[in-house]
Amino acid sequence: MTRAHDMGGRFGYGAIRPEGEDEPLWHEPWHDRAMALTLAAGALGQWNIDMSRHARECLSVPDYSTFSYYEKWIAALADLLVETSVLTRDDLTGEGSEGRHALSYSVLTAEKVPAALAKGSPSDRPSFGSLDFAPGQEVRVRPHPENTHVEGGHTRLPAYAAGARGRILRYHGNHVLPDTSAHGLGDQAEPLYAVVFSASELWQMPEHPNDEVVLDLWQSYLEPA
Structure with a gap:
């Protein structure tokens, strides 16, 4: 099945222009937070990297075609959180039930980040x-x-x-x-x-x-x- 993300070798998308060394690492103030949120949620252990990639591929074609890189990340993360019952749609809109979530005790705190990133998720x-x-x-x-x-x-x-x-x-x-x-x-x-x-x-x-x-x-x- 051909999906919107499988774009390799297609015509009409223009040249790839690598960013220069002077380009900022994050182009918008929320980009680093989007990445941090995605990694921290992944550390809850409710899905793996392949599930995460598939969630981005399952975005609607109009959304996938118009969303920026990190918008795709956040949209797919929201879908994963609901699909795995970590959160509800009401939770995402701020209308969910109050109280501490059971998985919050497994939160990836700042001091744990270096070790978690160094360990990674080996696929071998x-x-x-x-x-x-x-x-x-x-x-x-x-x-x-x-x-x-x-x-x-x-x-x-x-x-x-x-x-x-x-x-x-x-x-x-x-x-x-x-x-x-x-x-x-x-x-x-x-x-x-x-x-x-x-x-x-x-x-x-x-x-x-x-x-x-x-x-x-x-x-x-x-x-x-």
């Missing part, structure tokens, strides 16, 4: 079984980029890579599969590979056809070439 898992592919091997991305576990679900396979032929550059280890993790179906960890493609393999009219693009792709996204 113990390896099992044999690998289907090896460095240097030619592979092809499966022709259908959709999530094969949940119809219309989250995936890290970009549509522009579907059916493309590439070469295994390296094996990253065994990692949580976002396609299941985003939907509460468990880690179902798979081998993760760095796969290198020529630009002309991915796009019909690349500005630099001899350039190479490296994508990190899970084993179930790939087929023997």
Whole structure:
């Protein structure tokens, strides 16, 4: 399923203009608070990063197309808080019941932030079984980029890579599969590979056809070439 967020390789959005070194880290006074709020809410342990990404993808197309980066974060966070029953819609509008929330005792206080950020949420898992592919091997991305576990679900396979032929550059280890993790179906960890493609393999009219693009792709996204 093509979603509004899967924009790689599309025309009409203009050039990407990287910000200069003199650009401020936060462009609006509320941006840093939006990031802090999102990270602190995530630390409550009610969802994982894949669920968070999927929540942003589930925003309506008009909202996703017009919201700024951190507006998407806040809108998705509000949806997650309600979907996981952490808060109610009334809570978000200030009309909820009074009293301390049970999860407030797990709040991420300022002194805990450095350790929490340093720990992160590792996605690597113990390896099992044999690998289907090896460095240097030619592979092809499966022709259908959709999530094969949940119809219309989250995936890290970009549509522009579907059916493309590439070469295994390296094996990253065994990692949580976002396609299941985003939907509460468990880690179902798979081998993760760095796969290198020529630009002309991915796009019909690349500005630099001899350039190479490296994508990190899970084993179930790939087929023997």
